[in-house]
Amino acid sequence: MVYTSRYPFFYVTVDIVILTIREDALAALVVQRGEEPFAGRWALPGGFVDPDEDLLEAAVRELREETAVATGDVRLEQLASFGAPGRDPRHRVVSVAWLAVLPHGPEPRAGSDAAGAEWKPVDFLLGEGRLAFDHAEILGEGVERARAKLEYTGLATEFVDDEFTVAELRRVYEVMWGHRLDPGNFHRKVTRTPGFLERVGRAVTRGPGRPAELFRFGGAEVLHPPLTRSTFG
Amino acid sequence: MVYTSRYPFFYVTVDIVILTIREDALAALVVQRGEEPFAGRWALPGGFVDPDEDLLEAAVRELREETAVATGDVRLEQLASFGAPGRDPRHRVVSVAWLAVLPHGPEPRAGSDAAGAEWKPVDFLLGEGRLAFDHAEILGEGVERARAKLEYTGLATEFVDDEFTVAELRRVYEVMWGHRLDPGNFHRKVTRTPGFLERVGRAVTRGPGRPAELFRFGGAEVLHPPLTRSTFG
Numbered sequence: 332m333v334y335t336s337r338y339p340f341f342y343v344t345v346d347i348v349i350l351t352i353r354e355d356a357l358a359a360l361v362v363q364r365g366e367e368p369f370a371g372r373w374a375l376p377g378g379f380v381d382p383d384e385d386l387l388e389a390a391v392r393e394l395r396e397e398t399a400v401a402t403g404d405v406r407l408e409q410l411a412s413f414g415a416p417g418r419d420p421r422h423r424v425v426s427v428a429w430l431a432v433l434p435h436g437p438e439p440r441a442g443s444d445a446a447g448a449e450w451k452p453v454d455f456l457l458g459e460g461r462l463a464f465d466h467a468e469i470l471g472e473g474v475e476r477a478r479a480k481l482e483y484t485g486l487a488t489e490f491v492d493d494e495f496t497v498a499e500l501r502r503v504y505e506v507m508w509g510h511r512l513d514p515g516n517f518h519r520k521v522t523r524t525p526g527f528l529e530r531v532g533r534a535v536t537r538g539p540g541r542p543a544e545l546f547r548f549g550g551a552e553v554l555h556p557p558l559t560r561s562t563f564g
Numbered sequence: 565m566v567y568t569s570r571y572p573f574f575y576v577t578v579d580i581v582i583l584t585i586r587e588d589a590l591a592a593l594v595v596q597r598g599e600e601p602f603a604g605r606w607a608l609p610g611g612f613v614d615p616d617e618d619l620l621e622a623a624v625r626e627l628r629e630e631t632a633v634a635t636g637d638v639r640l641e642q643l644a645s646f647g648a649p650g651r652d653p654r655h656r657v658v659s660v661a662w663l664a665v666l667p668h669g670p671e672p673r674a675g676s677d678a679a680g681a682e683w684k685p686v687d688f689l690l691g692e693g694r695l696a697f698d699h700a701e702i703l704g705e706g707v708e709r710a711r712a713k714l715e716y717t718g719l720a721t722e723f724v725d726d727e728f729t730v731a732e733l734r735r736v737y738e739v740m741w742g743h744r745l746d747p748g749n750f751h752r753k754v755t756r757t758p759g760f761l762e763r764v765g766r767a768v769t770r771g772p773g774r775p776a777e778l779f780r781f782g783g784a785e786v787l788h789p790p791l792t793r794s795t796f797g
Contacts (some may be wrong), residue, residue: 338612340573343647379571386647386658412645414576414619414782425619425658426574427645480612481717483790555792557716 341414342424345390346466348410348473349398351433351450352490352506358450359464359470360398360439367449368420371465373456374464375470376448378427390429392545397448398439407431410473416466428469430476432489478507483557485527488548493532496543497521508560520558526551574647575657578623579699581643581706582631584669584683585723585739591669591683592629592703593695594695598680601653602696606689608703609681610641610659623662630681633673639722640664643706651698661702663709665722711740716790721781727764729776730754739794754792759784 349360361373376397380389392409407429414425439448453474456462462470480486487503488495503516521527529549534542556562582593594606609630613622623640640662647658672681686707689695695703713719714737721728723736734750754760762782767775789795 338575339615341576341613341658342571343574343576380574380647382572382656383649385649386645409644411642412619412658414613414660416616416618423615424646425574425660427647427658554791555794559788561788 339423342422343380344377344424345380345388345429346375346426346469347394347395347397347407347431348375348470349431349433350473350477350490352476352503353435353450355502355506356478357445357474357506358452358456359456360448361451361456362397362448364463371401372463373451373463374401374463375428375466380427384428385470387429390427394429394431396436398433398512399541405431405433408476410469413465413469415465424463426469428473430473432477432486433477434489434491467478474507481507482559484555485548485551485554486500490498494533494545494547496529496535496537498537498543500528500546504558509520520562524551524558525549525557526562572656575614575652575655576619577610577628577657578619579608579659580612580623580627580630580640580662580664581608581703581709582627582666583686583706583723585736586669586683588708588735588739589685589687590629590739591685592689592706593669593672593681594636594689595630595681595686597696598735605696606694607696608661608686613660615790619660620662621627623660627662627664629674631666631670638664638666641709643702643709643739646698646716647703648698659697659702663706665710665719667722667724667789689747690768714740716787716791718781718784718787727766727778727780727787728772729768729778730761731770731776733779753795757787757789757791760787 351358360376362376364370364372364374374395378393380386387407394405394407400517401482410428410430412427418424453470456470457467481504485518487500490503491499497518500521501512501514505512526549528546531545531547533542536542584591591610595609597603597605609626612625614620620640627638627640632734635782643661643663645658645660649656658770669683685704689703690700710719720733720736723734730751731747733754734745734747738745759782764778764780767777769775
């Protein structure tokens with residue numbers, strides 16, 4: 332490989348699909364663009380990779396700048412890179428996209444880059460003409476990755492607090508998969524999946540009814556057997 | 565996002581982890597570097613993204629230039645991007661890595677870019693100081709992705725011919741997982757996994773013993789239940 336100037340220069344950015352569940356809907360954090368191209372449209376949080384920065388470092392920095400969360404608690408997973416010619420009308424730009432899941436969608440931190448950031452329902456954002464650049468494609472891939480990972484990993488537990496009830500966990504699956512799940516069947520499945528849930532040893536009363544037992548994530552890297560959509564069909 | 569020259573320019577390359585099974589070992593296609601840096605070391609096939617080329621197009625072109633296979637039959641899956649500062653001592657280079665699996669490791673095409681390409685066992689290549697740049701990390705991720713996908717997708721069928729015996733398929737799992745599997749148990753599991761295998765309706769005699777039935781991939785997107793390593797434990 333010879334590096335000469337006959338090869339094009341690129342800008343490299345990171346864009347982050349930050350998902351949460353708010354008001355019983357899957358939502359993503361977005362910022363409204365103030366300038367052309369795509370002025371007025373929504374865009375995923377992101378920005379340029381700095382000269383001495385690794386790709387993950389850049390994603391962590393952007394996440395910190397644009398949300399109120401302590402990034403130490405958040406797992407960033409590389410989603411994919413997007414580099415079609417013309418995806419930015421001005422330059423050749425490759426975006427390395429990342430996926431993060433937050434519990435409850437904390438308010439974006441005022442005074443930061445993200446002063447204009449908002450949580451918007453994913454269904455709204457994926458509507459025609461709402462997102463800038465190819466961000467609808469990136470968001471779509473992020474949502475699909477999260478949906479798939481609910482089946483075979485403990486990702487659902489990242490949408491809830493460290494300690495949660497089975498009903499709260501079920502709500503994550505219901506929102507992500509778009510349909511109700513039988514509570515008894517769900518409870519049996521998740522509490523019998525090795526390494527998925529760990530009993531905290533306390534119960535809470537949330538709303539009417541009996542107190543509900545609290546669980547935390549049991550640390551399993553993969554769920555065996557997986558919690559497939561067809562399992563509950 | 566404002567694009568100004570205070571952001572660094574990057575070169576963008578594609579590198580391809582091309583895996584096959586040869587002589588009962590997992591092997592990857594590599595080229596020997598003729599010049600510094602890393603002269604004499606092995607490197608994954610790859611190169612610069614052209615000015616008007618999408619990332620996938622670049623990977624398909626490199627695969628075609630460096631192997632003898634008809635790329636129409638090969639699925640290229642994006643693996644991850646690697647962009648640590650200093651991964652190339654000369655420039656800031658982001659590599660978008662791809663994964664491809666080929667049956668039998670066809671001989672690299674003479675006269676092409678890949679005249680010097682060779683199949684080398686993955687265990688050899690992952691040894692200290694064998695691969696240039698961060699290609700050991702990239703290869704390691706490619707192998708891990710392939711190993712994981714054997715469990716829940718039909719990826720194993722890409723290592724064999726379009727029509728194959730269950731023993732040939734078992735050999736793929738044995739090589740990838742590094743241990744023998746009980747033939748009867750394996751046969752039962754794979755033929756009962758919905759959509760994994762489809763009967764061709766013919767049998768072949770390969771070596772001593774009874775003729776073995778031929779199968780082709782049944783097209784399932786995911787294997788339910790998955791063929792986990794622990795399934796055979």
